[in-house]
Amino acid sequence: MLKSIIALALIGCFAVPAMADEDSERAAHWQELQQAFFGDRTVQPGEGTVSLDAPMRALDASLVPVSIVTAPDSKVTGLYLVIDDNPGPLAAYVTYGPRGDPGLLTLRVRVNQYTLMHAVAETAGGRLIGSERFVKAAGGCSAPVGANEAQSLAEIGRMKLRISGPVEADKPVLAQLMIRHPNFNGMQMNQLTRLYTPMRIVKTVDITLNGEPVLSLDGDISLATDPVIGFRFVPRPDSLPAKLHVVVRDSDNAVFEQSFDVPASGS
């Protein structure tokens, strides 16, 4: 009797196939993604240069706030946000122009399942430096746009800009751009018709200050409904007050443009 139990226990131990552990599976997937996005270039770890912040546990998987901070003087020219376990993992790619400051970038994204996220900074010297974060959120990709859907469509392309803190020449100014856009990712099912709502996403956002580039963002299906982009720009001396101009293009080739006055502080 005892022998047969031991025999069973042994079968139990050895009959099952060897299992890769989760950490190495996740690391292998990140390797595949690096190959897909960066080819043979390697991403070096560098918390000191770029850091990624996101809630470890998101309350709403369809609206997960993410912020990327880069160190001053790190000569960052571009930022990638990768959500490893999202279909369409490259959530955003941002390049900076002469009026942009990569010190802070904030976005809101959809998260499909518990996943690693990576922020990768590209430097003027062509280096790729990354940091990672594990986020517990699930179901965000197929989550419906919800109550905002009608409003997002009715007001599609409308924008708001909020400037925080003082506006002074040669100093980074913190701004938040809100874009009304449903950003339908094509994975959301209409609960009444049982059909997938066709994809319609923000493809690019170009921001200039008095005609000089601040940043350009390439978006994808992982950006949340009504995209909100937090960023910094640096006014030139003698250029204040200035005009910040935003051009948004979506996957239906619709173009939305809006200009915002940037007054100098104290004026």
Add this chain to the structure above:
Amino acid sequence: MRLAGALLALLLGVCASPIGAADPAPEPEGFWTGPMQGAVPATIAGGKVVTTGELEALISSAMPALVDVGPLPHKPDNLAAEAWIAPPHRTIPYSVWLPGVGKGELAPDVEGWYRAWLTALTDGDLSKPIVIFCHPNCWGSWNAAKRAILYGYKAVHWYPGGIEGWQESGHQTQAVEPETPPQ
């Protein structure tokens, strides 16, 4: 102090269940044909609802057939092929992933395919334990478990905690490929 304790317990309770705090839905007459995400029942007639702890015990005592019925992610028709990288499906180790068998209505050939899988996983033994799950608040697993009960399986376990409930308890997952139902 007592009040503080009660408040703390309340807070912890709220924080520990960020997903699926809504009141349970009543069991539908047949299969659920409404939106697949939403409040699910607390019960399943003819089967047993299991917690993560009960699932752990079941796995260590009588390795059940583990059936993940989570849906396949839907690739948008107008998305560039290179932008879509299907994510690894991370599930409870040793599970078989049968996407789509939890729908409200099944095509006859998909139904036959699901029955054949259950037969294979149990060696045709109707008393062998089966655990069916997908995600929290996912009706698919309730429907699929209900089907298994109607096919005559005597030890159908429905695990509403799903993959995220499993991960919340600190368990490892394993990436699996989907089995493909008949088109």
